[in-house]
Amino acid sequence: MLSSFKPGSRAGQRPSRSVSLRVVALERDEDYEQPPEAGVLPDVARRLEADRSSSPTGTAGAAMQQQQAAASAAAAELAGASSGPAVSPAGLSPLYPPAERSQIQESWDALMRWSKTFSKRSGSGLSPIEAADKVVVFGGGSFGTAMGSSLALKKPQLDVVLLLRDPYLCKDINSSHCNTKYLPGFTLPRNVRATTDAAEAIAGAQYAVHAVPVQHSRAFLTGVREVLPKDVPIICVSKGLEVGSGCMMSEVIPSALGRRQPAVFLSGPSFAKEVMQGRPTGVVAASKDAALAREIQELFASPCMRVNTSTDVTGVEICGALKNVLAIAAGIVEGLDLGHNALAALIAQGCAEIRWLSQKVGAKPATISGLSGLGDIMLTCYGDLSRNRAVGVRLGRGEKLHDILASSTQVAEGVATAGVVVGLARKYRVSLPVLTAVAQVLDSNLEPAEAVAAVMNLPQIEER
């Protein structure tokens, strides 16, 4: 049975933000304990990989749990590797000369000791997940369901409530423990449930994960404004720019709620299906409130999920929005069957365009080359699971946008965002050939092949 519903329970019950402060400095070498023996680590990595490949992909609870257990065991073995036996992988002679080998081993040992020291220094007291008893997820699409499930698995007593519009899907989720519309084939953890009742879903929740598509977020948030306590942090996972206003979600949220709500923007390379499968994933939690970003880092972190923190909200948001548009371009190149050279050149050009515009709006270089920038660009441009890329592939193969959108039940945020990006580029006086070409194709002003030819025939320039 799910944990009890507590209407009075609010963010006040969350742990003090100083609790999870961690020390990041590397210690002096002599402070460390014995280094691990050579030969242990490759075995751990191999076992983790073997566990991964033998996991079923269709049962989120089981697969995620197996992955978390495998990753925990591997991490524990890494941390405790100092006491392991000196075994060499059978039949393999060392690749590097002895001097290099000992340097490599020393560097690795230092890393493992740092990891151990770091873990020991984690704060005492209740962690955010221990302190929480309810989390509400706005939108029960693929990513809201996946992120809610990963929290539910961390704590079986946690009440994770998906707030949906569709009563039939709610019934389905509550009776079959499967989100048949957005994540068919995955069994959800038992402590994930769904409702269409916003007041009931939100009451008593310590955190709200916002996973409603950007273009519907303003209306959605306006609708829940009265029942959402002003101190409940919103963890926004939606990536895109609002049509009409050009706003990022960090602007949409306070504008729709009419107040400054605590908020964190979680982004990075993270396909919902792979999160459900418990495959290793890395994301970044960005907030102007660094303590809140650390709290959310700790809330989501698991053996399967690394969470970096950042205070560069603008950078994380703009990169997350722009990579979706670039992924459509990558899909077009794929759909036109232009080859690997073309795809790599396109993505490199797209990365430059994202860097030019992101810097103009204030993104930090570390963000652009980090998880929400380069990390998510790579995933979305190369990964077959991307909906944005899939739109591009179908356009490249000759389908019309209207038909593509009509046949898809899931959002491809880049479609709406592409037009907004061109306006933003004009505002900041940046020329973005690839991203503008995507908007032209989507707006039916250019055939995909014509767009490629036009971009190829632009003047030859110096790289910048």
Ligand SMILES: NC(=O)c1ccc[n+]([C@@H]2O[C@H](COP(=O)([O-])OP(=O)(O)OC[C@H]3O[C@@H](n4cnc5c(N)ncnc54)[C@H](O)[C@@H]3O)[C@@H](O)[C@H]2O)c1
């Ligand atoms: N799917 C992923 O792998 C993934 C990963 C990271 C981030 N995201 C981002 O998360 C956001 C949500 O994506 P998703 O994949 O869950 O989308 P989805 O298409 O799978 O589901 C969208 C959800 O939003 C709901 N919704 C749509 N219109 C609504 C409205 N007007 N009011 C209320 N709810 C509405 C739908 O009912 C559904 O529950 C997007 O911005 C996406 O870019 C997705």
Ligand SMILES: O=P(O)(O)OC[C@H](O)CO
């Ligand atoms: O499927 P897409 O293209 O919406 O991408 C999903 C996520 O943003 C990947 O990080």
